[in-house]
Amino acid sequence: MERRRFLHSTAASTFLLRGFQLKAADDTPALLGGAPVRRDKWPSWPVFNQTEENGLLDVLRSGLWGRGGGHRVEEFERSYAKLLGSAHCLATANGTSALITSLGAFGVGAGDEVIIPPYTFVATLNAVLLHYALPVFVDTDVETFQINHRRIEAAITPATKLIMPVQLGGGMAEMDEILEIANARKIPVLEDACQSHLAEWRGKRAGTLGKAGCFSFQASKNLNSGEGGAIVSDDGDFIERCYAFHNNGRGRKATNYNFSYASNGANLRLTEFQAAILLAQMRRVEAQSSTREQNARFLTLQLKQIEGITPAVEYSGATRNAYHLYMFRYNPEGFSGLPRSTFIQALNAEGIGCGGGYSPLTEEPFLKARLESAAYKKLYGEKRIAEVMEQNRCPDNVRLCNEAVWFTQTMLLGGRNDMENIVQAIQKIRKHAGALKARS
Numbered sequence: 076m077e078r079r080r081f082l083h084s085t086a087a088s089t090f091l092l093r094g095f096q097l098k099a100a101d102d103t104p105a106l107l108g109g110a111p112v113r114r115d116k117w118p119s120w121p122v123f124n125q126t127e128e129n130g131l132l133d134v135l136r137s138g139l140w141g142r143g144g145g146h147r148v149e150e151f152e153r154s155y156a157k158l159l160g161s162a163h164c165l166a167t168a169n170g171t172s173a174l175i176t177s178l179g180a181f182g183v184g185a186g187d188e189v190i191i192p193p194y195t196f197v198a199t200l201n202a203v204l205l206h207y208a209l210p211v212f213v214d215t216d217v218e219t220f221q222i223n224h225r226r227i228e229a230a231i232t233p234a235t236k237l238i239m240p241v242q243l244g245g246g247m248a249e250m251d252e253i254l255e256i257a258n259a260r261k262i263p264v265l266e267d268a269c270q271s272h273l274a275e276w277r278g279k280r281a282g283t284l285g286k287a288g289c290f291s292f293q294a295s296k297n298l299n300s301g302e303g304g305a306i307v308s309d310d311g312d313f314i315e316r317c318y319a320f321h322n323n324g325r326g327r328k329a330t331n332y333n334f335s336y337a338s339n340g341a342n343l344r345l346t347e348f349q350a351a352i353l354l355a356q357m358r359r360v361e362a363q364s365s366t367r368e369q370n371a372r373f374l375t376l377q378l379k380q381i382e383g384i385t386p387a388v389e390y391s392g393a394t395r396n397a398y399h400l401y402m403f404r405y406n407p408e409g410f411s412g413l414p415r416s417t418f419i420q421a422l423n424a425e426g427i428g429c430g431g432g433y434s435p436l437t438e439e440p441f442l443k444a445r446l447e448s449a450a451y452k453k454l455y456g457e458k459r460i461a462e463v464m465e466q467n468r469c470p471d472n473v474r475l476c477n478e479a480v481w482f483t484q485t486m487l488l489g490g491r492n493d494m495e496n497i498v499q500a501i502q503k504i505r506k507h508a509g510a511l512k513a514r515s
């Protein structure tokens with residue numbers, strides 16, 4: 076009896092001890108040797124089923140693989156225009172070619188200035204440089220991660236040909252202000268909505284607010300065909316100019332034996348294979364968007380209560396966020412001075428994949444080299460190049476690049492438990508920030 080009691084109590088204390096040890100080990104940051112908050116995989120991406128497979132096989136067997144042969148590219152264009160509430164859509168090989176094509180159709184070229192934000196993927200800038208236009212950067216609003224609309228007016232010159240806000244991360248730039256400034260000066264607005272499928276401004280979908288909007292269907296995007304892109308516009312003539320540009324200058328009437336040209340251009344066409352995937356993927360895009368929104372709403376409610384974490388805010392006119400990215404700013408002061416790089420490392424170690432986002436585009440050596448090239452100096456004059464390089468510094472954007480942390484859209488396709496894991500991991504890191512800092 077005595078022995079039994081002893082064994083029982085020993086077993087109990089071992090259990091308790093084990094329990095305590097487990098708890099203690101669980102609470103230790105994974106970066107310091109503890110158990111990670113999660114080992115589970117995040118939702119897999121891309122999502123597909125038999126419909127994608129059937130679509131691809133149908134195209135394969137039809138032998139009509141390119142645009143013009145089959146019907147799928149045009150069917151996708153009609154469906155995507157309808158989804159967004161736009162009169163016209165032209166599919167392109169990718170988002171970069173949607174931008175290049177649009178700039179071509181706007182007639183942007185040497186001697187023209189184009190206003191762009193610095194907090195964006197490099198394709199926004201490359202599209203401008205490929206047309207030999209001068210990129211004029213307008214600094215970022217760090218609260219929203221979008222172009223700072225309050226500074227656009229000051230960047231306009233008689234040479235400004237186009238204003239190109241980016242609807243970044245699934246959010247929306249302040250479109251009321253941007254359109255007012257642009258309309259007052261009769262400067263067209265091209266929305267780079269490559270990251271913002273189904274985002275809305277006062278109920279109107281991203282890409283449909285300006286003269287035209289560009290989208291990407293690259294593999295990471297919320298609507299995905301591996302590579303792919305689209306331009307939407309209510310202006311039929313503009314879309315016809317885009318069509319010709321993306322078809323090596325050949326308009327819709329061009330046939331195999333008709334070599335007449337409407338303009339210059341390049342081959343930037345979408346294939347029937349990509350269109351088949353897009354048509355299938357489009358059936359899921361609304362439901363996936365709603366899931367992301369719900370999860371992002373929960374995350375924001377939780378994360379904004381944590382000192383040192385400031386989720387990106389939205390302008391009041393933004394009625395829907397596509398959450399291609401979930402973005403927040405990290406302030407080491409809320410985390411005992413823990414540097415952002417260690418915070419990111421620690422969060423990844425907890426099984427919460429994240430990154431620091433863009434580096435400052437305006438400080439890229441390739442941009443400096445391009446602007447200081449003989450061609451650019453000849454086109455714009457040394458004085459204007461020097462002025463623009465000075466103006467392009469964008470200190471707020473540099474600050475944001477040092478503070479940002481991103482989660483990808485695929486994480487937002489998870490359940491409530493996945494979102495709770497994110498919050499738990501950040502809280503755990505904050506609790507042990509001092510120890511993590513000592514190790515970094």
Ligand SMILES: Cc1ncc(COP(=O)(O)O)c(C=O)c1O
Pocket residue numbers: 169170171172195196198199241267269270290291292293302303304
């Ligand atoms: C803001 C932005 N613009 C343009 C692009 C270019 O799209 P793509 O990669 O399809 O060429 C991207 C893609 O990441 C983007 O995020």
